[in-house]
Amino acid sequence: MPTSAYIIAKYLVNAGVKHAYGIPGGEVVAIIDALRQNGIKFTLVKHENAGGFMAEGAFHASGAPAVLVATLGPGVANAINFIVNAHQDRVPVIFLTGCVDEKEAMSYTHQVFDHQALMKPITKATLKVADGAVEETIDKAISIAMDEPQGPVHVDIPVSLATAIQAERRPIKRCKPQYGVLDASTLQTTLAQINRAKKPIAIAGVGVLQQRAESQLSSFLRTHNIPLITTYKAKGILPEDHALSLGATGLSPKSESILLPLVEQADLVLLFGYDPIEMRAGWRNVWGENATVLEFSTLINTHYMHQSSHHFYCDLKTTLPLLQDGIALELPWPKGEIQTTRLAIQEAFSATADWGPHAIIKTAMATLPENTVATADTGAHRILLSQIWICKQPRTLLQSSALCTMGVAAPMALGYKTIIPDVPVVAFTGDAGMEMVLGDLATIRDAKLPIIIIVFVDESLALIEMKQRAMKFENTGVDFEPTDFVSIGRAYGFHSEWVEDAQNLETELNSALKRKNTSLLACRFSRQAYDGTF
C-alpha cells in the first residue's frame, strides 16, 4: 500500500517529471525519498529561489511541470520571488512544501506560519493534501498548473500525512478540455475580415508556445505574407532573419519608437497567444480606431491593456489550419513598409563600439553554434540582448520577461542543460544579477555539466543607473566595488577568465564549447556603455 508521498511522486512521474530541485528540511524528507523511489532525480540547491529557476529551465527543455521542494517556514518564504515569477511569466510549477499537522499547529508555533495565506495571491491555487484524497489533490495541482495560462500551484503536505498509508484507488484520468473551433459561419466572416486587409500585422506571445502551435502559426504567416512582431518570450516563432519577421519587442524604447507607428497604421491586427504582461505601457490600446483586431488566445481579457474586435478562445493548433485556405491577400503593405521597418530596426541596433555589451552579444552570436540555447538575466544587458539576439527557433532565449526578476540566468541555464545535455547552453548575466546567485554556482559545480556563463562586468546596476541619470538624480545605490569574478569562478572549479576584447571572447567561447566543465567569462567594460544602445 503506497504512502501519500509515494502517490504524489507517482503522479508527477506520469506528468513527465524527471527532475526536482530544492533544499530539504525534516518536514519534506519523506517527499524527497518518494521522489527518489519513483526515479525523479532530486538536485540539492543552495537557495530555494535559484532552485526554482533551475526547475523552470528543466520545464522549458522538457515541457513537464517544474517541481520545487521546500521545507516549512523559511524554505517557503525563500521561494517567493520564483513563485511570483512563475505566476507572471506563465510557468507551470508544482511547489511541494511540508507543513505541521493541523492538530500540532494548535499548540506549536516554532517556524509555523500560514503558507496558504502567503501563497494565495501569487499562485493559481494553493492546496493542502487531504487524507483519503491525495490523488485528487496532486492531479488537480498538475492540471491547474498546466492549464492555460500556465502557472504555479502550491501543495502543502502535512508531515504525518506524507508517510501515511493510503488505500489503493483507481488512478484519476482527467478529461482534458477541448477548446472550441470556429464554426462555419464565423470562419467565413473571419476569412472575409482578413481578406479585406491591406496592412495586416500579427503579434504573437507566450500562448503560442503554451499550445505548442508555433509551426502552425509560422506556416499561416508565410502562406499569407503577414509580418510578425513577437514578445520576448515568443522570439523565434518565425526565424528572426526571415523577411516577415519584425523581431521582438517589449522593453526597448528604441524598438517601440519604430514598431508602434507601424502597428498604429495596420488595418488588421491578428493577436496570437498574445499576453501583454510582457509589454510596456506604450502598447496600451495602440491600434488605430478603425483597425479590425482579431484575437486568438485562451487568456481572458481582465488586463484591459487592449481591446479586440473579436476574441476567439480557441485551440491554435486546430484553428490556424482553418485559416490556411480561403485567404488571398493582395501583396500586403504595398509600399514596402515592412522592409523599411526591418532596415530601421537593423540600423537602430547596429554596433556602436569595438568592445562593450553590443560587441559581446554579437561575438557570442557569431561564434556559438546555431542550436545554442541562451538564458538572460534582468537589466540593461538583457534588453539589448533581446533586441539583437537572433532566434531561429522558439524557446531558445529564456528569461524573466513579465516579472523581470534578477538572478535567473545561470540557474535556468543549468536546469535546461540537465534535461538536454547535448545542446550548448549560455547564460548572459549582469554582474549584480550574478552576485545575487553566487551560492548556486556550487550547484552548477555539483551538476558537473558544462554551461557557459558570460558576466557583463561594469560594476553598475546599469539599467537603474541610466534611469537615475535620465531623471537627473545623483548616482546613489547603483555603483559598486569591483568583484574578482575570475577567482570566484576558479574557486568553484570553473574555467574562468577576464575578457576585454572581441577576439579574445571568440577564442574563449570556442574553447568553452569543447570543455567538460563550466566556463565563466567575465567580460569587463566601462560604466555607461549602454547609453544609446536600446
Ligand SMILES: Cc1ncc(C[n+]2csc(CCOP(=O)(O)OP(=O)(O)O)c2C)c(N)n1
Ligand atoms: C530581484 C530584483 N531586484 C531588483 C530589480 C530592479 N533591477 C532591474 S535591473 C537592475 C540592475 C541589474 O544590474 P546588473 O545585473 O548588473 O545588470 P545591468 O543592468 O548592469 O545589465 C535592477 C536592480 C529587479 N528587477 N529584480
